[in-house]
Each structure stands twice: as C-alpha cells, then as structure tokens.
Amino acid sequence: MFATRNAIKIAARSFSTASPLQSKVAVLGAAGGIGQPLSLLLKTNPRVTELGLYDIHNTPGVAADIGHINTLSQVSGYTAKDQDGLKKALEGAELVVIPAGVPRKPGMTRDDLFNTNAGIVRDLAQACAEVCPKAKLLIISNPVNSTVPIATEVFKKAGVYDAKKIFGVTSLDLVRASRFVGEKLGKITEVPVVGGHAGVTIIPLFSQVSGLSLTDAERDALTHRVQFGGDEVVKAKDGAGSATLSMAYAGARFADSLLRAEAGEDVLEWAFVRTDLFKNEGLEFFSTYVKLDKNGVKEILPLPQNISEYEKELVKKAIPELKKSETKGVSFVGNN
Numbered sequence: 584m585f586a587t588r589n590a591i592k593i594a595a596r597s598f599s600t601a602s603p604l605q606s607k608v609a610v611l612g613a614a615g616g617i618g619q620p621l622s623l624l625l626k627t628n629p630r631v632t633e634l635g636l637y638d639i640h641n642t643p644g645v646a647a648d649i650g651h652i653n654t655l656s657q658v659s660g661y662t663a664k665d666q667d668g669l670k671k672a673l674e675g676a677e678l679v680v681i682p683a684g685v686p687r688k689p690g691m692t693r694d695d696l697f698n699t700n701a702g703i704v705r706d707l708a709q710a711c712a713e714v715c716p717k718a719k720l721l722i723i724s725n726p727v728n729s730t731v732p733i734a735t736e737v738f739k740k741a742g743v744y745d746a747k748k749i750f751g752v753t754s755l756d757l758v759r760a761s762r763f764v765g766e767k768l769g770k771i772t773e774v775p776v777v778g779g780h781a782g783v784t785i786i787p788l789f790s791q792v793s794g795l796s797l798t799d800a801e802r803d804a805l806t807h808r809v810q811f812g813g814d815e816v817v818k819a820k821d822g823a824g825s826a827t828l829s830m831a832y833a834g835a836r837f838a839d840s841l842l843r844a845e846a847g848e849d850v851l852e853w854a855f856v857r858t859d860l861f862k863n864e865g866l867e868f869f870s871t872y873v874k875l876d877k878n879g880v881k882e883i884l885p886l887p888q889n890i891s892e893y894e895k896e897l898v899k900k901a902i903p904e905l906k907k908s909e910t911k912g913v914s915f916v917g918n919n
C-alpha cells in the first residue's frame with residue numbers, strides 16, 4: 584500500500600506564463616458560483632485559446648462579459664435553449680471542467696447532494712463521451728467521491744473509457760491545507776492531501792512537509808480543519824452556498840497543471856483517479872500523487888512509505904467511506 588517516496592519534488596506553483604498551444608476548455612455550469620470566477624481565471628490563462636461556456640441559463644451574459652478581457656482566447660456561451668448548445672460548447676475541447684450542480688446548505692453532507700447532482704453529472708458525462716471522448720474531464724460537482732465513478736461508468740458504457748483522462752478535482756483541499764500550514768510556518772508550501780473529497784476521506788499528509796513540527800493536539804486540529812474546511816465556508820455563507828471563489832482558484836490551478844503537462848512539462852499533482860493502489864481493499868478510486876503528461880495521467884505514485892502511523896490510520900478509516908460512495912455512483916449508472 585505504501586512505497587518509497589522517490590524524490591518527489593513539491594513546489595509552490597504559479598500559473599503558466601508561456602506562449603499558448605491550441606487548447607479549448609469547456610466549462611459546464613459556467614454561470615454558477617464556481618463557474619463564473621473559474622471561467623474568468625481560465626480567460627486570463629495564456630494557455631487557453633478558446634473557452635466554451637455552457638449552463639442551463641445566463642451563459643451568454645457571462646461569455647459577453649468575460650469576452651471583453653484583453654487576452655487572445657475566444658469565448659462563446661451557450662444555454663440549454665440553444666440548439667445543440669452543449670454540443671457546441673464541447674466540440675474540440677481539450678479539457679472539460681464540470682462544476683454543474685447544486686451546492687450544500689448548512690446541515691447537509693456532500694452525499695445529500697447525490698440525488699440532484701448524480702443525474703446532472705451522468706447526463707453531462709454522456710454528452711462528453713459523445714462529443715469529445717478524448718477530452719480530459721475535471722469533475723468538481725459533489726459528491727466527488729461518487730460523481731467520478733458515475734462519469735467513469737458512463738464512459739465505459741459508451742465504449743470510450745480512458746482512465747487516464749477522468750479526474751475528480753480535490754485541489755481545494757490542497758489549497759486549504761497549504762494555506763492553513765502557511766499560517767503556522769509563515770510561508771506557503773505545498774501540503775499533499777490524499778484520499779477523497781468528503782470529511783474523513785480527506786487526508787492531509789503533514790508528515791511530508793519539511794520544517795513543520797506539530798504537537799498531537801495541533802495535528803488533530805489542523806487535520807480536522809482541512810477535512811471540514813468546506814463546512815466552515817458553508818456555515819459562513821449561511822444558506823447562500825458553499826466555496827466558490829477558492830474553488831475557482833483551485834480548479835483553474837488544476838486545469839493549468841493539465842495544460843502545462845499537455846505542453847510537455849513534467850507536472851506532479853494530486854487528484855481523485857482510478858487506481859490499483861487499493862485493489863486488495865476493493866477500492867478503485869483514490870486521490871493520490873499523479874504524474875501528468877499530454878495524455879492525462881502518466882503515472883500514479885504510491886503513498887510515501889514514510890507517512891506517519893496517524894496518517895496510515897486515517898487512510899484505513901477513509902477506505903470504507905470511499906468504497907460506499909464509489910458503489911453508490913456505480914450502481915446509479917447501472918440502475919439508470
């Protein structure tokens with residue numbers, strides 16, 4: 584389950600500044616709380632040459648607004664009312680980012696969103712499988728631990744599945760962990776976060792951060808804050824939704840990583856992907872260290888051998904939770 588760490592370089596990142604390749608990015612759910620700032624950040628990324636924005640409503644306004652920003656990429660916006668609107672947004676896409684779906688309100692778990700969001704993700708994944716089967720899918724819609732298995736099953740059914748190209752975006756957990764540790768260290772450093780994207784399945788690996796020394800109480804508190812950072816925002820927004828701006832930042836950062844890998848850079852990321860790491864436990868999806876190349880996942884790296892006993896226990900606790908969500912997603916597509 585755990586293997587040697589292989590000199591993995593963990594470095595703070597910034598967005599690309601290199602000259603662009605041809606890269607169309609589609610955003611599904613582009614008029615939403617995440618969709619709008621995410622589209623804005625993608626418009627400012629020089630690697631993005633075209634943006635295809637889709638939502639059930641309001642997308643033309645978002646596209647017109649963002650389209651005035653003086654970068655070279657072209658922007659178009661489609662709604663469900665446009666004939667073939669979804670198809671037009673997806674055609675030729677290299678990346679498809681999916682933040683479509685409802686967010687949490689106080690008192691809800693991410694799994695409480697399943698009944699609404701499972702069908703949305705299934706239908707959007709179906710359109711991707713038909714229109715741009717070779718695109719990389721970046722799934723933000725919650726519950727990620729189930730929506731990624733859902734998209735996977737849709738692609739399998741359509742006969743176009745490539746495990747290297749479907750990602751659950753867990754970057755917000757990394758951004759949060761980095762920020763919370765940054766408050767302690769007085770500098771921003773990358774903190775690996777593995778597992779999944781809900782409560783106890785979110786596992787920050789503080790053991791991998793050099794120069795960070797925590798008492799057990801500090802470690803417990805920091806782990807809890809990363810695991811339940813989403814709830815902090817849901818509570819503060821008091822019924823108006825969940826994290827949107829930090830998620831847009833994290834999603835744009837992950838999209839940028841894939842675009843940099845597309846351009847030939849060696850990129851190490853963390854994402855919720857199909858993996859054999861926990862095959863013996865019957866688990867197919869886990870967020871772990873992923874090397875990226877132009878085809879998506881180049882290599883999935885095992886968890887570092889030197890993670891702490893505390894972190895090993897967190898992994899053990901996460902596995903049954905992850906398995907439940909995975910099975911729920913797979914069954915949903917099987918039964919619908």
Ligand SMILES: NC(=O)c1ccc[n+]([C@@H]2O[C@H](COP(=O)([O-])OP(=O)(O)OC[C@H]3O[C@@H](n4cnc5c(N)ncnc54)[C@H](O)[C@@H]3O)[C@@H](O)[C@H]2O)c1
Nearest residue numbers: 612614615616617638639683684685686723724725755830
């Ligand atoms: N992965 C993460 O770390 C993370 C972080 C934050 C939020 N989320 C999730 O992202 C999702 C979106 O959050 P939000 O705050 O942007 O919500 P929001 O309600 O503000 O926006 C969602 C958008 O999706 C659109 N939509 C709904 N059905 C659609 C469909 N069939 N096709 C296209 N668009 C559709 C809506 O019209 C809306 O504009 C939620 O499920 C939320 O839980 C995930």
Ligand SMILES: O=C(O)C[C@H](O)C(=O)O
Nearest residue numbers: 687725812813814825826
């Ligand atoms: O907490 C949520 O429901 C949204 C998101 O998954 C988050 O981590 O902020």
